[in-house]
Amino acid sequence: MATADVSEQTRQAFTEAVVLKHWDGFRLIPTRYQLIYLHQPAPEQIFFGWLFCDRTDEMGRRVPYFLSYVLTEAIDAAQLDNIFTCLRKGPLQLIDPLQAGGFLGTVEAPNLWRYRAARPGVAVPSSVREECHRVLLKGERLDHFAESRHLDLSDTIDEQTCARLSAALAVHLGPVAEILVRQSVVRTENLPDPEQRRWQILQQLSAELDDPIVAAGFRAQIEPYLFGDAHRP
Structure with a gap:
């Protein structure tokens, strides 16, 4: 709550509903522990963001770092799906807690497929996503979280990878290729195994090509880029 124009009421709501709920100073926190949260105190206000625990104090205890958008x-x-994508990709920028203060300004919503996150986020499990959509459909308020004790950075499908896939597929399908790639990336984002995720994406995109010979050529072109020499037998 470093921004100067955040009201005391908002600070209090965030502290009680997010910080006190998700942080216990006496709890043993695992290495690389991270958490994402969504909390909706009012129909037209929602907090969403991350809890990072990289810092330690002079006694070796982990220091919480809550970063939130309102x-x-x-x-x-x-819009809820866009929030999930943002939580998975990570925050636009990080703020040094020791130097925070003053007016930080309003953040414009980024291009979800092109912005470079300051650090990776946490994928929202499908069970949490589905429950959030049910709550939203019923007109109730969101209050959900998901934690990641160990984030595998090799699971990231970055913009460069998406662009390479889109370019190879566009040779056969035209501009719709970019949409198909993005849909496949979103559909597979909760697969726990990075290699399995890449194979699923490759299979889904290959299935869009009706000609088996063309599909085989597409796979042969993309497999070395996705997996290097570690091809599945």
């Missing part, structure tokens, strides 16, 4: 409007299903 969206001040009602959301629909599409």
Whole structure:
């Protein structure tokens, strides 16, 4: 709550509903522990963000670092999915807690497929995503979280990878290729095994090509880029 124009009421709501709920100073926190949260105190206000625990104090205890965005409007299903994507990709920038203060300004929503996150986020499990959509559909308020004790950075499908896949597929399908790639990336983001995820993406995109010979050529072109020499037998 470093931004100067955040009201005391908002600070209090965030502290009680997010910080005190998800942080226990006496709890043993695992290495690389991370957490994402969504909390909706009012129909037109929602907190969403991350808890990182990289720092330690002079006694070796982990120091919590909550980074949150506040969206001040009602959301629909599409906007909720955008929030999930942002939580998975990570924050736009990090703030040094020792130097925080003053007015930080309003953050414009980034291009979810092109912005470079300051650090990786946490994928929202499908069970949490589905429950959030059910709550939203019923007109109730969101209050959900998901934690990741060990984040495997090799699971990241970055913009460069998406661009390479889109370019190879566009040779056969045209501009719709970019949409198909992005849909496949979203559908597979909760697979726990990075290699399995890449194979699923490759299989889904190959299935869009009706000609078996063309599909085989596409796979042969992309497999070395996705997996190097570690091909599945």
